[in-house]
Amino acid sequence: MKKKNDQLDFNFSRPIDFQRNLSLNFINEILLIINNEYKKNLTYSKHLKFLVLELFFCWTESDEQMLTVSMSKRGYLSESRYNPNKISSYLIKIIKFLKSSDFIEFYPGFYDSVTMKSRLTRIKASAKLVDLFKKLKVSEKIKLNHPKREFVIKMDGNKRVQYSDDFETQDVKEIMFNYNEIITKTIFDIPMFEKPYITRFDNKKILISTSGSQANFIFSGDIKNNFKIDGCWWNKIDYDFLKFYAKHIIVNDKPTSFFSLNENFNDFLKKKIGIENFFKKKDLESFSSSQICNLIVKGINSKSFKSFFRSILLEKKKFFDTTNLSTQQIKRRMEIFIEDNQPLSSYFFKEYKLHWEEFLNEVFYKLLQKCVPLNIPVFMIKDKIYFSTDFSSLIKENLEKILENVLGLKKVKLSYVECLSYNFKSRGFFSNILKSDTPLSKRYEQRIKQFK
Numbered sequence: 001m002k003k004k005n006d007q008l009d010f011n012f013s014r015p016i017d018f019q020r021n022l023s024l025n026f027i028n029e030i031l032l033i034i035n036n037e038y039k040k041n042l043t044y045s046k047h048l049k050f051l052v053l054e055l056f057f058c059w060t061e062s063d064e065q066m067l068t069v070s071m072s073k074r075g076y077l078s079e080s081r082y083n084p085n086k087i088s089s090y091l092i093k094i095i096k097f098l099k100s101s102d103f104i105e106f107y108p109g110f111y112d113s114v115t116m117k118s119r120l121t122r123i124k125a126s127a128k129l130v131d132l133f134k135k136l137k138v139s140e141k142i143k144l145n146h147p148k149r150e151f152v153i154k155m156d157g158n159k160r161v162q163y164s165d166d167f168e169t170q171d172v173k174e175i176m177f178n179y180n181e182i183i184t185k186t187i188f189d190i191p192m193f194e195k196p197y198i199t200r201f202d203n204k205k206i207l208i209s210t211s212g213s214q215a216n217f218i219f220s221g222d223i224k225n226n227f228k229i230d231g232c233w234w235n236k237i238d239y240d241f242l243k244f245y246a247k248h249i250i251v252n253d254k255p256t257s258f259f260s261l262n263e264n265f266n267d268f269l270k271k272k273i274g275i276e277n278f279f280k281k282k283d284l285e286s287f288s289s290s291q292i293c294n295l296i297v298k299g300i301n302s303k304s305f306k307s308f309f310r311s312i313l314l315e316k317k318k319f320f321d322t323t324n325l326s327t328q329q330i331k332r333r334m335e336i337f338i339e340d341n342q343p344l345s346s347y348f349f350k351e352y353k354l355h356w357e358e359f360l361n362e363v364f365y366k367l368l369q370k371c372v373p374l375n376i377p378v379f380m381i382k383d384k385i386y387f388s389t390d391f392s393s394l395i396k397e398n399l400e401k402i403l404e405n406v407l408g409l410k411k412v413k414l415s416y417v418e419c420l421s422y423n424f425k426s427r428g429f430f431s432n433i434l435k436s437d438t439p440l441s442k443r444y445e446q447r448i449k450q451f452k
Contacts (some may be wrong), residue, residue: 007016009205011203012066013067014066015067016067018083019083019084020050022053024053035048035097048092048097051095052129054067059124060133062207069095084146084149104126107123109122153216154218155220177293179372180214182372182376183215186388188326188377192251192408192444208233218230227361228357239318242382246258247417247419250422251385251387252388255418257417257419258387259292259384259385265277265356268356271407273352290382291318295312296341360382363403364378385399386419399414423441
């Protein structure tokens, strides 16, 4: 029989969100049960409430998910702008208390100096704490985010760093704050999925989160350049998933469509390196158009065929439907792909930097600047922009103008793809749940019920 730890997926975890709203009061009755004297010490009560809230949200997202926590003082920056609650290493004391009181499951981290492998500590609500969670009545309209939450984040490598506020950062902050307000009022989901998560090509579970999706504007250096909009569950979906499920994603239980920006990949290539490329029929038999764009960008940005091939092997599930292909078979397929894509492939392995993802993020942010003031929800997954079909004319007009401007073209004509029609119908006058011609998952029906 396997040990319990061997059956756990430690990768199905998320870091603590230091920017939660601590004014939520529905959790207070549990805090009194955990420690009826918790209010006597303000520092203690703040940190206890913060961690129990995080454990609650983590559990509601998925009872299999864990929280990643640091048991080192270096893991806490209480004066950071990204920590408005000023949560300090005092949290370690709370973690130890909850562990000793059997309110959490605790899986210690480790560092192996020989293999150079490490893992941070994982925790999750124990059965004892879950029983308390199940008795809660969350009737209030929950505001998950701290009023001063930062949606604009500056990175230096893998570290969040401080930055100076100016007119440019304030403009971005306003757009991102309002966009996140729209996200909280919108259902963006995959109705057919029963499980609360998607298993990605690398076997990582991507949670279809209702409480952990915040869109962040992440930049390094100049805020005008080299930025991305990231942080939501749909930002973690890969191209392989979209190849099969792109049409299954919907917005607000309404007819949904999407624009594929890979239709403009040829214009992008022409602007950046002065050459056009048109997808070959034989390539489209093996790869989606999005995968072809990704392969071309990888080839142009790689130093050599060796580094290109190595990156393909690391992500082979992203490009190939079967994992039974041998290394030699994959290598031969890549060689044929390069041979079939002359003269474009003559630009491969020249260390030319083709910033396709930066282009996608630039276009999407410019679209947000148009849509957010009008309270129109739009979502970007890789190279696809999703929206309610009701807004198709307005989004098409704005997106065409944006692409004309960014690509320096006189005229861009776009066409959108309609997603699967669920033909939602009311089950009755007194029902909040909608009936669909296409089977909906119980998970999704429950989400609709709670949302309404």
